[in-house]
Amino acid sequence: MKESTAKYYELLHEIQQVDFALVELNLYLNTHPMDQQAIMQFNELVQRSQMLKKNFESMYGTMRNFGESFSPTPWSWSNTPWPWQV
Amino acid sequence: MNTFRKTYKPFIGPFDPCPPMKVKSYETPPQLYMGFQPYNLPQFPNLQTALKHGTLWPALFAPYENPYRKGGA
Amino acid sequence: MWYYEKKLQYPVRVSKCDVQMAKFLTEQYGGADGELAAALRYLNQRYTVPDKIIGVLNDIGTEELAHLEMIATMVYKLTKDATPDDLKKAGLGAHYANHDKALYFENAGGVPFTATYFTAKGDPIADLYEDIAAEEKARSTYQWLINMTDDTDLIDSLTFLREREIIHSQRFLECVEILKEERDRKKIF
Secondary structure: HHHHHHHHHHHHHHHHHHHHHHHHHHHHHOOOOOOOOOHHHHHHHHHHHHHHHHHHHHHHHHOOOOOOOOOOOOOOOOOOOOOOOO | OOOOOOEEOOOOOOOOOOOOOOOOEEOOOOOHHHOOOOOOOOOOHHHHHHHHHOOOOHHHOOOOOOOOOOOOO | OOOOOOOOOOOOOOOOOOOHHHHHHHHOHHHOOOHHHHHHHHHHHHHHHHHHHHHHHHHHHHHHHHHHHHHHHHHHHHHOOHHHHHHHHHHHHHHHHHHHHOOEOOOOOOOOOOHHHOOOOHHHHHHHHHHHHHHHHHHHHHHHHHHOOOOHHHHHHHHHHHHHHHHHHHHHHHHHHHHHHHHHHOOOO
């Protein structure tokens, strides 16, 4: 099962790191909307997150639903593993 | 630096049925002290460390350990 | 609306086959101070709070859904390979009789989830104070859960979730300051 390879977990973990910082900065900016430095950091991380997910999806299938990601053929969104299974 | 765990010595009654816990503790995490978060707080050195700690900012990180375990309060 | 992403916010590893811990963890799934109550509380309050703090309620409510999923993952992993006998020994016999291994929104004592666990007062200060208290209560529950296990991987995930309560509490405290409208007047920045 290719999903359980070390590479899968490594790439997923990298996405979790970047996206966590995005959640954290998002919450911070909600109460600090004028912090330009934090906004810059946020935007840089958005770009990094998108790149990482594009790469991840090219190897392991669609990660985001409802049109947030392009689909390969065949449709891969509904494939395992789901987050609670890994 | 504020401490995130406080301890106190509860009253021990002469007729308490169980061996007394001489010291009890409770947590006083960093958000109780910070006020409005200042701009440009130092961040953890990398995102891996930030995720591991559950926050970007060391000033808002509070370690927690089981106080009933040996070495705890 | 929401989009789903196939990842947990933080990796959940459970290394010890401690089925009884699944029962205790359910407190954060369907308990009064659990993640479901938190998510529903904030996502419901957001409609009627002042515009300046809607974003905070919306986004923390959304993050709570990700935490709910992490708790569910722990419970799922701990029960998926348990026999009815294992469940009985872990105090989950009554749960099994009613639900097999399906997750159910109940607290650790098996009391079903109820909307009365949270409120919406319509007064922004009253609602924010409830939210701050909710975060501190959830933080405590995580402490009590950590105190009941020696599975270092599970403790790692629970410690992450506990820290998130601290951050959320910080943001809600800031919301109170924003609503007081004192900060610009005093020129703190």
